[in-house]
Amino acid sequence: MEKNMALSMRGITKRFGSVVANNHVDLDVYQGEILAILGENGCGKTTLMNMIAGIYFPDEGKIFKDGKEVVIRSPKDAFALKIGMIHQHFKLVDLFTAAENIVLGVDEDGRYSMKDVNNRVSAIAQKYGFHIDPQKKIYDMSVSEKQTVEIIKVLYRGADILILDEPTAVLTPQEIDKLFEVLQRMKADGKSIIIITHKLHEVLSVSDRVAILRKGEHIATVNTCDATESSLTEMMVGKKVSLDIDRSEPVNVQPRLEVKELNCIDAEGIQVLKDITFTAYSGEILGIAGIAGSGQKELLEAIAGLQPIASGQVIFNNPKKDKPVTFFHKSLRKVKELAAQDAFHDKNGAPMRFKGMTNAQIRAQVAAENVLFREDEVMNLRNKTPLEIRSLGVRLSFVPEDRLGMGLVGSMGITDNMMLRSYRKGHGGFVDRKKPRALAEEIIKELEVSTPGVNTPVRRLSGGNVQKVLVGREIAFAPKVLMAAYPVRGLDINSSYTIYHLLNKQKENGVAVIFVGEDLDVLLDLCDRILVINSGAVTGTLDARTATKEEIGLLMTQTTTQRKEG
Amino acid sequence: MNVWLNFLIDSLAFGAVFMYGSTGEILTEKSGHLNLGIPGIMCMGGAGGCLVLNMIGKSSLPGFLIVILGILGALVMAMAMGLIYSFLTVTLRANQNVTGLALTTFGVGLMKVIMSKLDATVYLVGPKMLYRWPFADRTDALQCLGVMFFLAVIIAVMASVILYRTKMGLHLRAVGENPGTADAVGINVTRYKYMATCIGSGIAGLGGFYYIIDYMASQEAYLSLEAFGWLSIALVIFALWRPHMTILGSTVFGFLFSCSSYIANIEGITVTMAAKPLLKMLPYVVTIMVLIVTSIRNKRENQPPASLGLSYFREER
Numbered sequence: 001m002e003k004n005m006a007l008s009m010r011g012i013t014k015r016f017g018s019v020v021a022n023n024h025v026d027l028d029v030y031q032g033e034i035l036a037i038l039g040e041n042g043c044g045k046t047t048l049m050n051m052i053a054g055i056y057f058p059d060e061g062k063i064f065k066d067g068k069e070v071v072i073r074s075p076k077d078a079f080a081l082k083i084g085m086i087h088q089h090f091k092l093v094d095l096f097t098a099a100e101n102i103v104l105g106v107d108e109d110g111r112y113s114m115k116d117v118n119n120r121v122s123a124i125a126q127k128y129g130f131h132i133d134p135q136k137k138i139y140d141m142s143v144s145e146k147q148t149v150e151i152i153k154v155l156y157r158g159a160d161i162l163i164l165d166e167p168t169a170v171l172t173p174q175e176i177d178k179l180f181e182v183l184q185r186m187k188a189d190g191k192s193i194i195i196i197t198h199k200l201h202e203v204l205s206v207s208d209r210v211a212i213l214r215k216g217e218h219i220a221t222v223n224t225c226d227a228t229e230s231s232l233t234e235m236m237v238g239k240k241v242s243l244d245i246d247r248s249e250p251v252n253v254q255p256r257l258e259v260k261e262l263n264c265i266d267a268e269g270i271q272v273l274k275d276i277t278f279t280a281y282s283g284e285i286l287g288i289a290g291i292a293g294s295g296q297k298e299l300l301e302a303i304a305g306l307q308p309i310a311s312g313q314v315i316f317n318n319p320k321k322d323k324p325v326t327f328f329h330k331s332l333r334k335v336k337e338l339a340a341q342d343a344f345h346d347k348n349g350a351p352m353r354f355k356g357m358t359n360a361q362i363r364a365q366v367a368a369e370n371v372l373f374r375e376d377e378v379m380n381l382r383n384k385t386p387l388e389i390r391s392l393g394v395r396l397s398f399v400p401e402d403r404l405g406m407g408l409v410g411s412m413g414i415t416d417n418m419m420l421r422s423y424r425k426g427h428g429g430f431v432d433r434k435k436p437r438a439l440a441e442e443i444i445k446e447l448e449v450s451t452p453g454v455n456t457p458v459r460r461l462s463g464g465n466v467q468k469v470l471v472g473r474e475i476a477f478a479p480k481v482l483m484a485a486y487p488v489r490g491l492d493i494n495s496s497y498t499i500y501h502l503l504n505k506q507k508e509n510g511v512a513v514i515f516v517g518e519d520l521d522v523l524l525d526l527c528d529r530i531l532v533i534n535s536g537a538v539t540g541t542l543d544a545r546t547a548t549k550e551e552i553g554l555l556m557t558q559t560t561t562q563r564k565e566g
Numbered sequence: 567m568n569v570w571l572n573f574l575i576d577s578l579a580f581g582a583v584f585m586y587g588s589t590g591e592i593l594t595e596k597s598g599h600l601n602l603g604i605p606g607i608m609c610m611g612g613a614g615g616c617l618v619l620n621m622i623g624k625s626s627l628p629g630f631l632i633v634i635l636g637i638l639g640a641l642v643m644a645m646a647m648g649l650i651y652s653f654l655t656v657t658l659r660a661n662q663n664v665t666g667l668a669l670t671t672f673g674v675g676l677m678k679v680i681m682s683k684l685d686a687t688v689y690l691v692g693p694k695m696l697y698r699w700p701f702a703d704r705t706d707a708l709q710c711l712g713v714m715f716f717l718a719v720i721i722a723v724m725a726s727v728i729l730y731r732t733k734m735g736l737h738l739r740a741v742g743e744n745p746g747t748a749d750a751v752g753i754n755v756t757r758y759k760y761m762a763t764c765i766g767s768g769i770a771g772l773g774g775f776y777y778i779i780d781y782m783a784s785q786e787a788y789l790s791l792e793a794f795g796w797l798s799i800a801l802v803i804f805a806l807w808r809p810h811m812t813i814l815g816s817t818v819f820g821f822l823f824s825c826s827s828y829i830a831n832i833e834g835i836t837v838t839m840a841a842k843p844l845l846k847m848l849p850y851v852v853t854i855m856v857l858i859v860t861s862i863r864n865k866r867e868n869q870p871p872a873s874l875g876l877s878y879f880r881e882e883r
Contacts, residue, residue, distance in 0.1 A: 076752035091747040093740050095866055103733075104740050105751030112733040139866055153751075 003030040005067065006192040007052065007083070007161055012061035014047055021047040024061070025218045027211055029161065034183060034193045036207035036224070038200075038236060040553075041292045041518045044216040045196045046088075049163045053085035054078040084154025085163040090146050092138045098145075099134035102153045124155050128185050143268070144175040151182070162186065163194045168202055169293060170270075180206045198236075198291050200229045200557045214238050229558065230550070237553040243525045245500050248508060250284040250528050255317055256512035257303070257481050262312035264298050264536075272298040274537040276312070280481065285503060285513040287527030287544060289520065289552050295536035296516045300483050305386040318377035318480065324369035332359060335366065344371050407470045410459030414440040414451065414469055417458055421477060443472035447498060464495030471502055482506050485516040500526055520549045532556055572707040573821070573828045579710040579781055580824055581816030582718040586773025587798025588805060588812045589722045590766040594648075595802060596729060597762035598742040598873040599655055602666025604770050605795020606673020607647045611771020612778045612791060613677040614643025619689035619779070629696045633713060636693060636779065637772065644771020647673060648764040656759045659877035674792050677774075686785040694783045714776040721769055725809035738762055742871035745878035755878055773798065797823070800853040806860065806868045822848035 007029040014022040022044045029035050039045045050056045052063065054075040062069055065081050072078050078085070092101050103117045118134040125132045130148050138146060147167060154162055168176045183193055183206060197203060203210055204224060211221040212235045219235050257280040264273035273295045280286045290296055301307035303314055325335060325344060336354060338344065344352040352371055354362050365371050381389055408417045418436035440454045447468040451461055458466055467487060474482060484503065488496040503526070507513050517523045523530055527544040532555040539555045587608055594601045601607075618639030622632055651669055654660040695702050698712040729735035740748040741758045749755050777794060778787040801819055805811035826845035830837045837845070860868045 074752070075750050079752065091744075091750045093743045093747055094872070095743050096736075096740070100736055104736060105748070105753050112731075112736075137866070 003032065005029075006031045006065070008064045009048075009052070010062045010064070012048065012051060012058045012063070014044075014051060014056060014058050020216050022051075022058075023216045025213070025216075027218060027221070029192045029194060031160075031192055032187055032190045033208040034187055034195060034206055036203040036210045037194060037196045037213060038198060038203055038210050038232060039213035040198065040236060040520075043213045045213055046165055048213070049085060049165060049194065049196060052078065052083055052161075053163060054083075055085075079157050079159070082157075082159045083161045083163070084157060084159035086147065086150045086154060086165065086167060088165045088169065090150055092146060092149060094139040095137065097135050097137055098132055098141075098149045098152075101138060101149055102134075102156050104153075106157060121152060121156065124152055128155070128182050128189075130182060143170045144172075144179075147171070147179070160190070161192045161194070163196070165196045166198075167195065168197065168199065176202070198557055200232055203227075203232065204229070212236055229554065233550055233553040233557065236557075237520060237549040240524065240549050241521045243521055245497070245522075245525045246504060247526065247528075248504065250281070250507070252510060253281045253283050255279050256282040257514075258313075258315040258317070259299075259303070260313040260315065262299070262302060262314065263310040264295075264302050264307055265310045266298070271310075272536050273302065274535075276533070276536075276538055278531050278538060278541065280512040280514055282480070282510045282512045283507060284528040285507050285515050285526060287523040287530040288514065288516045288533060289523050289530055289556060290533040291556055292518065294533050294556075296485060296533065298536070299533070300485055300514070300516065303381065303481075303483065305381060305384050305389045309382050312382070314381040316377075316379050316381050316481070318379070323373055325366055325371040325373055327363075327366060332362065335362065335371070338373075339371075344373050346370055346372065408458050408466065411457050413453075413455035413457060414444065414449075415454045417469065418443075418473055418476075421473060439473075439476055443469060443476070447472050447502070464498075467495065467499060471499060475502060475506060479506070479511055481512045481514065483514040483516075486518060487515070488522070489518070496522075520552055523552070524549065534558070569828070569831055573824075574817075575707040576710065576824065577817050577820035579715055579820075581813075581818075581820035582715045583773045583777045583781060583794050584798045584801045584816040584819050585718040585722055585812050586776060587770045587795060588801040588816070589718075589725050589809045590768070590770030590773070591799055591802045592805065592807055592809050592812070593725060593729075593738075593766035593769065594763045595807060595874055596738050596742045596871055597759045598745060598871055598876065598878070599652075599759060599763055600662050600666065600875045601648075601651060601763065601766070602663055602799065603647065603651050603669030603673065603767075604666075604799055605792045606670035606677075607644050607651075607767045607770050608673075608774030608777075608795045608798070609677035609788070609791050610647050610673040610774070611640040611644035611768075612774030612788060613680040614771065615640030615775035616684055616689045616778060616788075617643075617680060619693050620684045623688040623692055629699075632693055633696050633699075636697075636775065637714075637717075640771045640775035641768045644774070645764045645768040647771070648767025649760075651767065652760045652763040655877065656756055656763070659879060662875055662877075670792075670795070677788060677791075681788045690779065690783060690785065694779055697780045710781065712780050714772070714780050717772070718776070719813060721772075722809045722812050725769075729809065739871070742873060745873055749878075749880060759878075770795075770798065797849055800850060803870075804853050804856050806856075807870060818852070819849045822852060 005028060009025060009027045012022055012025045013020070025044075025048055027048070037045050037049070047056060051058045052072065054072045054077050057073060063072060064070065065083070070081055072081065072083070093104070096104070099114060099117045099121050102121055121132070121134040124130075130152065132145065132148050132152065136145070138149065141149070147170070151162070167179060171179060183195070187193060195207065204227065207224045209221055209223055210227060210232065212219040212232065214236060259276055259278050262273055262276040263271065266272045276299060278286070288296055288299070298307050302309050327335070330338070339352060339354050342351050342353070346352050347370065354365075357365075409420065415433065415437045418439050419431060419433070422436055423431050437454060443449060444451060444454065449461070449465045449468050449472075451465060458469060461469070471484065471487060482503070487499050487503075500522075503513050503515060515523070515527060524544050524547060530542045530544050530547060530552065531538060532540045532542065532552055534556055539558070542551060587604055591601060591604050615636045619632070619636045622635060627635075647669060651665060654665045655662050697714055698709060701708045701711055729739065737748065737753050738758055741753060741755050745755045773794070774791055777791055797819060801812060801815050804819070805815040823846060825848070826837055826842045829835055829845070
């Protein structure tokens with residue numbers, strides 16, 4: 001069957017500052033086909049599509065629609081060219097009905113009549129096999145229904161090229177099957193469908209051709225019938241690049257954080273974490289790899305006490321600690337018995353056996369808290385608030401994904417941001433400003449933060465410097481477990497290496513470091529072990545020294561077991 | 567019984583002041599802008615209208631033209647205030663609350679300066695009878711229902727029709743609920759915000775003019791105008807952001823606000839001096855109760871526009 005070219009892109013380049021998101025990408029879309037765009041996180045899939053949809057404007061390159069060169073400057077231009085994009089985050093007005101959302105912004109002649117719109121919406125739904133009530137309000141809808149509204153919104157405007165940005169990420173398997181049926185029907189109707197995804201089995205089951213992007217470049221476009229999961233993975237992750245990060249052998253490795261069968265359910269009732277079990281050891285860096293949105297954020301938040309845990313345990317092993325003996329727990333006889341077994345020692349570490357002491361003297365020693373014993377503190381962090389976790393002496397430092405949103409206050413200076421961790425200290429109603437200021441100055445000096453002063457709002461600093469301030473603050477409180485999510489996102493090479501160095505130093509100090517990253521090369525070179533999660537479940541734990549990118553890539557994308565209904 | 571009928575008509579006439587103010591404010595809020603400058607804008611509207619009447623009050627122009635020119639004067643002055651507000655909050659994305667309060671302070675002050683320079687015998691004595699058409703000759707309570715009262719009702723109903731029955735209204739509501747979405751489907755968010763704020767301010771300005779020239783029709787009327795601006799903003803909540811509801815709401819507010827003087831007419835009831843201000847609090851008490859009830863019921867349709875008070879900036883995705 002002869003197929004006509006619907007859309008083609010030639011030499012499309014898009015830069016954001018110094019970062020090249022798309023580098024001379026060529027892409028063709030034919031009429032009546034489903035083209036899958038496959039790639040890792042941050043490989044420029046969405047950016048490329050946003051340029052067709054009019055969200056971004058390319059720096060270089062040309063776009064041709066039906067053989068004619070076109071310029072797309074706004075979503076309106078895209079609509080006029082019959083191109084419609086269904087974004088990952090729905091753009092809908094909650095308070096409106098489905099039909100009102102669909103008709104929003106459409107320039108139509110004639111009287112405005114909601115009845116006509118409802119009828120037309122129903123007609124489109126019937127044609128492609130959707131189920132929708134045009135008068136239902138968006139806030140009453142499920143995610144899948146909202147997606148249907150978005151698709152009909154695009155079809156209502158007469159689009160013949162539909163771009164779907166990760167449409168299956170939020171759907172249950174049954175809903176995915178239904179969506180794919182609808183897509184096949186649209187394809188039969190002569191529409192071109194572009195589907196952005198990183199799920200290999202979906203690519204293989206629904207698409208006609210696959211275009212693979214890697215680090216902003218178009219690697220290849222292959223016919224789906226010629227592709228296999230492993231050939232696609234290989235093209236997606238590429239060859240390993242060595243980064244020369246100094247990685248020391250882990251020493252004095254002990255279990256520090258044990259996560260057991262952790263389950264979390266988010267506000268929308270979707271299970272975001274499924275039976276996660278792993279152990280983070282002191283003195284090693286545990287990498288967490290996974291497609292964005294596989295539950296990394298929820299996992300870290302659950303450990304830090306920010307995300308309610310549905311079931312499962314988070315066991316924290318605090319290393320041995322001196323504790324004074326009290327008669328509250330033990331009687332005098334028991335104390336004497338234990339002392340004979342060398343269970344106690346004094347403040348200098350010398351054993352205490354109470355030789356030749358009277359009972360009254362022993363009592364006095366205990367009361368003065370001079371009789372110490374060692375104890376491993378084991379506690380469950382589940383359902384404790386972040387503050388409780390802190391006050392228990394459990395030192396979890398958390399570098400959130402969103403640097404300015406959750407980690408720092410943009411309009412405050414470095415000193416004030418240091419005080420966010422120490423504002424409870426000080427006398428009476430007054431806070432202690434001296435120590436945070438000294439700490440701020442130390443961080444600026446040690447980590448070479450370039451800033452005009454300690455009181456410059458952190459919002460004005462560059463991304464790398466902001467990250468240094470944040471990581472610096474978390475490290476300054478001598479954590480036992482340091483969790484860092486995407487700490488090098490958006491940073492240049494030098495700043496990234498500073499951060500890697502900082503994390504490595506923490507590891508050498510016996511901290512259990514958990515590093516969530518997106519660049520597989522970094523994960524392989526920095527971490528000691530790599531935990532791979534996929535759709536909220538652990539799919540494997542690999543030794544970073546021997547693992548290959550392909551192995552991780554497959555674990556990240558493959559669906560070995562069918563997803564449970566969410 | 568006649569006392570009560572008079573009371574009702576008087577409440578209607580008085581309520582028209584808030585009807586203008588809150589219809590204007592609802593239009594503005596539907597675009598996502600909380601305009602706390604309404605008291606100042608109403609004052610400036612009143613000053614603008616009186617200023618025009620002061621110039622033409624003694625001329626030999628036909629009566630209807632004087633009426634229209636006065637209304638236009640109020641409209642233009644109030645819309646100018648609205649334009650300042652929209653420029654600051656839409657284009658420069660200044661804080662809406664601060665800007666609104668500044669405009670109120672400015673408007674109330676400037677109005678007092680202007681009004682003190684005008685001659686009440688020119689702008690008030692002659693024109694006030696014109697504005698009371700068609701009931702100007704009556705001696706009973708009906709005489710206080712003039713052209714501007716009916717205009718207020720028409721505007722309130724029209725505003726509801728436009729908001730809920732036209733595409734323009736759909737777009738405006740989308741801008742107030744979710745400007746990002748509206749922008750993505752090609753609606754000119756900035757234009758809608760400007761239009762809604764300026765037209766809303768114009769309508770609110772008419773309320774101030776109506777209060778001075780028709781309802782109170784006295785030289786000192788302008789001194790008590792500001793309070794009714796605040797009452798108008800409270801009425802927006804009472805009306806649940808629906809313009810046609812302001813007709814009912816403003817009557818209730820008018821009724822409650824002036825009931826202190828009417829209750830005194832009923833035999834057996836004495837209203838002490840201390841009780842009067844307490845009775846005047848009633849509209850605000852009712853507003854708080856409406857807020858409590860709607861918050862408990864938590865019906866999505868009865869909540870303020872979702873992006874009310876937030877500036878929209880396209881690049882902040």
